[in-house]
Amino acid sequence: MFSVHVRLCCILVVVVCVTRSVGVQLPEQFQKSNHTNNWAVLVDTSRFWFNYRHVANVLSIYRSVKRLGIPDSQIILMISDDMACNPRNPRPATIFNNAHEQINVYGDDVEVDYRGYEVSVENFIRLLTGRVPPETPRSKQLLTDEGSNILIYLTGHGGDGFLKFQDSEEVTSQELADALEQMWQKRRYNEIFFIIDTCQASSMYEKFYSPNILATASSLVGEDSLSHHVDAAIGVYIIDRYTYYVLEFLEKVYPDSQKTMSEFLAVCPKSACLSTVGVRRDLFKRDPSNVPITDFFGSVRPVVITTEPIDILDIPKRKKTEHQNKTKVLEKRVYLPQFPMHLVKSST
Structure with a gap:
């Protein structure tokens, strides 16, 4: 009887510890999502040294989503140069x-x-729709399902209704819209948050017609997206204005953050971006002001709670040696801020 009682107590302790350590209690005003996993597709489509800023854009977003919990196994990173x-x-x-x-x-x-040249329109569309060759390694596949929330971030050069790849080919807004519809029909996503930082960026989401897509763009049709500043030591612009302010916002977001998607959508006013940030929310069922930003920039880790007995072995303690008795200071590992702290405004 005593043994059974101890085993049951262990079960209760394990369940309580697991449920408390995983998942953050969200305020009541947040609408719950049905997604079970998070993915990110981050794409830089341009080549050549003077487009240095586009690589910096995509790598900065990559670092932010990793810091917030999306593992590399669920991030597809595409860099042209x-x-x-x-x-x-x-x-x-x-x-x-x-x-x-x-x-x-x-x-x-x-x-x-x-x-390099793997970053092509064909490979991008195949990635989204799952129509990849059989020999494609798992690391190059978007293995999403109907419970997946997907962040899609694109940066490069574009125009009214197209985005250039490698300065040699283009993906049109209609092709992109049809690819997303294929994803919906094949149950490859639950919700998509689409971000694009390029000139006339909003033209790329105008043709979307699939449900559960929230989209934002760094500029409206007829407007250019501008760079932020030059690094004189390198001799080129090193980040775009819209992405700069996005990163400044994300640096103040943590896994337990209560910031909402509506706050993210307002991150770069025209006075800062010098272009008008576009937003399309008519295809998105939830109210962005009630959606936590971690639904797309964070990670969901489902917990399986078992009621079966768990045997905890009594491991004999080892005798401490003189070397082990010395006090050790554990090294604390954290993500460094992407910007100098004096440039990041204190959170309110």
């Missing part, structure tokens, strides 16, 4: 997103899935 290895780069193997060079966003933990 490797600026870190460009012979014009005065600091080889590095990419910075601000002139203060606070942090190298091309660090050791960056996993690029598509690089």
